[in-house]
Amino acid sequence: MNEISDGEIILLFKSDMQKSFRLLVDRYKERLYWHIRKMLLSHEDTDDVLQNVFVKVWMNLKDFNSDSKLYTWLYRIATNEALNLIGERKRKVFGNTIEISNILEANLESDVYYDGDMIQTELQKAILKLTDKQRLVFNMKYFDDMKYNDMAEILNLSVGTLKATYHNAVKKIEETLKLIDIVN
Amino acid sequence: MKKKFEGEQGHKTPFTVPDGYFESFTDNVMSKIKVETKNGDVNLSGNNDTIKERKLSIIRMMKPVLALVAMVGFAFLFVNIIFPLVVNDSDKIVRKGANEVIQETNTMTASVSDDEFEFDSDFNPTDDEIADYLSDNVQDFEGFYKDL
Numbered sequence: 282m283n284e285i286s287d288g289e290i291i292l293l294f295k296s297d298m299q300k301s302f303r304l305l306v307d308r309y310k311e312r313l314y315w316h317i318r319k320m321l322l323s324h325e326d327t328d329d330v331l332q333n334v335f336v337k338v339w340m341n342l343k344d345f346n347s348d349s350k351l352y353t354w355l356y357r358i359a360t361n362e363a364l365n366l367i368g369e370r371k372r373k374v375f376g377n378t379i380e381i382s383n384i385l386e387a388n389l390e391s392d393v394y395y396d397g398d399m400i401q402t403e404l405q406k407a408i409l410k411l412t413d414k415q416r417l418v419f420n421m422k423y424f425d426d427m428k429y430n431d432m433a434e435i436l437n438l439s440v441g442t443l444k445a446t447y448h449n450a451v452k453k454i455e456e457t458l459k460l461i462d463i464v465n
Numbered sequence: 466m467k468k469k470f471e472g473e474q475g476h477k478t479p480f481t482v483p484d485g486y487f488e489s490f491t492d493n494v495m496s497k498i499k500v501e502t503k504n505g506d507v508n509l510s511g512n513n514d515t516i517k518e519r520k521l522s523i524i525r526m527m528k529p530v531l532a533l534v535a536m537v538g539f540a541f542l543f544v545n546i547i548f549p550l551v552v553n554d555s556d557k558i559v560r561k562g563a564n565e566v567i568q569e570t571n572t573m574t575a576s577v578s579d580d581e582f583e584f585d586s587d588f589n590p591t592d593d594e595i596a597d598y599l600s601d602n603v604q605d606f607e608g609f610y611k612d613l
Contacts, residue, residue, distance in 0.1 A: 282606070306491045314487070318480050328486075335494045336501060372539070397479025462525055 287351040294342050297401045298378070302342070306335055313359045319420040320363040321394075322405070323388040335363070349434075356435040364413060369457035382409040415450040422447050 285293075285304060293301035318327040335360055352414060361372060371381050386409055389395055389402070392456055397405065418434065421427045422443075429440045436443070590598070 303491055303495065306494055310490050310494075311487055313480065314482070314490075315480075319478060322479070324479075324482060331490075332497055336498055372576050392480075394481045394483065395479060396481055401479040462573055 282405060291342070291345060302339060303414070305338070305342075305351075309355050312352075313355060316356060316421070317363045320360075320417065321366060321388075322385050322391050324394040326366060326388070330366055331359070334359045334362050346383050346415055351402070353431065353434045357437075360417065360435060364417075365458070367413060375382050383458065383463055385409050396454075403458060407454045410457055411453060415446055418446045420451040420455070423451075 287308075290301050290305050290308075293304070310331070314327060314331050317330050317334075318324070319331065322329050334355070338355065346350070367381060370384060375394075386406060388411075389405055408419060409421060418432065421432050421435075423431075429443050432438070432443050433440050
């Protein structure tokens with residue numbers, strides 16, 4: 282049996298919203314989950330954001346322009362929602378001079394759904410030292426091996442900018458890891 | 466750096482999820498959408514609701530403007546209608562009160578001059594008559610009189 286395409290899911294949404302939406306959620310829930318999780322680190326936050334992402338998708342799918350890729354559109358919503366949550370947290374801690382990276386690091390260490398070893402933990406901590414944009418680009422390239430063209434569409438950045446951002450992020454991580462003698 | 470991590474760990478993330486999380490996720494999202502539909506936040510059915518939802522969001526957007534217009538309207542009414550009425554009423558009360566006081570004073574003055582303080586040019590009491598009057602009406606008359 283041939284797998285239904287994204288375009289067919291969108292067409293089906295006009296006649297059978299619930300069936301089409303279930304197909305869409307089933308297809309993208311894991312990919313979007315990991316994309317958000319790498320930004321937020323905590324499972325609880327990721328679950329909340331992912332549910333909100335799909336609620337937004339439900340509300341706006343009827344207006345979705347089928348000329349653009351469904352998967353790009355979904356990633357863009359997920360990215361925005363994750364960054365919004367980080368933005369909210371930043372605003373909440375602004376007066377207390379607590380860095381958002383410290384909060385995320387605390388989330389990482391207290392999360393029961395994290396079982397990284399020493400090297401993975403140090404890598405995650407080094408990633409936390411990047412800017413939001415560098416972190417996003419690094420995660421998408423390093424862990425998801427996403428194509429620069431797709432990333433450009435999702436993040437609305439040029440391929441050149443993305444390559445430079447990734448390069449800078451890698452350099453920064455290497456420097457951080459050198460300090461703790463993980464990378465020579 | 467990538468190769469080192471790739472060699473030892475691959476590109477897998479060190480994160481995990483609760484058992485059965487992805488299996489139940491779709492049902493959880495559909496339930497959430499149903500709940501939010503009941504609350505009127507999300508549209509679960511056809512296009513009519515979409516229009517209703519858009520109308521609601523326009524009302525939501527216009528709320529602050531409507532509130533501002535209502536406040537300005539109330540301020541206009543207050544300055545032009547309610548305030549002058551209140552001021553006129555209190556003015557009337559003050560004027561009425563003043564007239565009443567003047568009238569009362571006039572009445573009192575009239576009654577006093579009529580009854581008690583009419584000057585009698587023929588009245589010319591003797592010293593004895595004055596002493597008798599004082600002894601009847603003033604208690605310390607004796608001492609007072611002695612001092613004189």
